[in-house]
Amino acid sequence: MTHFVLVAGAWLGAWAWDGTAAELRASGHAVRPLTLTGLAEKQGAAAGQRTHVRDIVDTVEQGDLRDVVLVGHSYAGVPVGQAAERIGDRLRRVVFVDSGVPVDGASFLAGWPSDWVLEAIEAGDGWWPPPPADEFAGQGLTDEQISRLLAGATPHPGASLTEPAELTRSLAGLPATYVKCLLDGEEPMGAVADLLACERWELVRMDTGHWPMFSAPRELARVLHEAALRE
Numbered sequence: 001m002t003h004f005v006l007v008a009g010a011w012l013g014a015w016a017w018d019g020t021a022a023e024l025r026a027s028g029h030a031v032r033p034l035t036l037t038g039l040a041e042k043q044g045a046a047a048g049q050r051t052h053v054r055d056i057v058d059t060v061e062q063g064d065l066r067d068v069v070l071v072g073h074s075y076a077g078v079p080v081g082q083a084a085e086r087i088g089d090r091l092r093r094v095v096f097v098d099s100g101v102p103v104d105g106a107s108f109l110a111g112w113p114s115d116w117v118l119e120a121i122e123a124g125d126g127w128w129p130p131p132p133a134d135e136f137a138g139q140g141l142t143d144e145q146i147s148r149l150l151a152g153a154t155p156h157p158g159a160s161l162t163e164p165a166e167l168t169r170s171l172a173g174l175p176a177t178y179v180k181c182l183l184d185g186e187e188p189m190g191a192v193a194d195l196l197a198c199e200r201w202e203l204v205r206m207d208t209g210h211w212p213m214f215s216a217p218r219e220l221a222r223v224l225h226e227a228a229l230r231e
Contacts, residue, residue, distance in 0.1 A: 002092060002228045003065040006033045007056060008213065009074025009099065010161075011130045011153040013040020019217030020224070027225050034059050036076070038157035046126075049079055049108070049163035056083035066090055069228050073097040074210065075161070078108045082165055084174055094174055095227050096192070097220070098181040098210050102165035103191050109161050111190055121158035128156040139209025140183050140216070149214055172198040177227040179220075183209035202230070 004024055008016040014033035021031045036055050037047035056079055060068055068090050072080025077099025084094040100108055109117060121128050130153035136146045178196060180188055182205055188196060195201050204223055208216040 001028070001030050002067050002069055003030045003032065003063075004069050004071060004224065004228070005056065005059055005065070006031065006071045007036065007073065007076035007080055008033075009072075009076050010128060010156040011039070012073075012149075013042070013152065013154070015040060015152050016149070016213055020213045020221045023218050023221030024224060027221070029225070029228070030065075032059060032063070032065070036079070036160075038160070039154050040152065043154040045157075046159070047157040048159040049082075049161075049165065052076075052079035052160055053082045053086070056080060057086050060087045060090055067092045069093045069095060069224065071095045071097060071224060072099050073213065074099050075108055075156070078102045078165055079160075081171055081174075082167060084176075085167065085169060085171070092175070093177060093227055093230060095177045095179060095224060097179045097212065098184055101171060101191050101195060102167055104167040105164050107162050107164050117161065121161070124155060124158070126158045128158050128161065130155065136209075136211070138183060139211060141209060141211060141214060145211075145214045149211065171195055172200070174200060175230065176201045177223075177230070178203050179212070179223055180205050181210050181212055182207050 006017045013035035017033040024031045036052045038045050069092050070080050070084050077096040081102040133146050196203050212220040
């Protein structure tokens with residue numbers, strides 16, 4: 001049985017996967033949505049990126065999960081990518097959903113204009129507050145979906161965004177799917193584009209925005225199901 005471990009991006013917890021998780025379970029998969037330390041029901045606990053990598057690895061190892069598909073959305077692609085190389089032959093595939101990927105020695109914020117994020121973290125006493133509703137415009141979300149997203153969102157631990165990633169080998173060797181959400185830009189950038197040139201990486205495009213677990217949960221579940229079937 002395939003075990004999906006689902007990790008949402010900044011401000012979100014396990015609850016964000018409810019719709020997609022239900023669809024995957026209906027297809028016969030085991031699903032473990034994961035809340036990272038400092039978010040949702042774990043809010044307020046200090047956490048850096050290494051803490052989040054450990055959250056993911058512990059979920060797999062303590063649950064003795066096999067045939068694992070790790071799924072990382074947005075920020076979570078960075079700790080998920082690091083966890084993927086640490087769980088060895090338990091890994092079936094890693095799926096990055098419109099996310100960053102870890103680059104050894106670089107933080108999540110490296111490589112894009114992020115001074116405004118650092119300012120927000122400083123103003124938030126070390127936490128990155130959720131954005132206002134108008135920041136979600138143009139991402140294929142209904143007003144109801146935006147309201148639900150923001151109702152559950154919690155400030156994100158800033159240290160996890162600035163702590164550098166640690167990799168022992170290239171991600172090129174991982175069996176990986178990258179899901180590009182087209183309303184958030186049509187082409188993957190930087191490190192992602194380089195990895196997609198590798199033999200074991202594939203690109204899947206979704207005609208929706210950056211939060212497909214809200215805007216297109218059934219379609220996202222189908223993409224994840226199909227990714228799990230890849231050899």
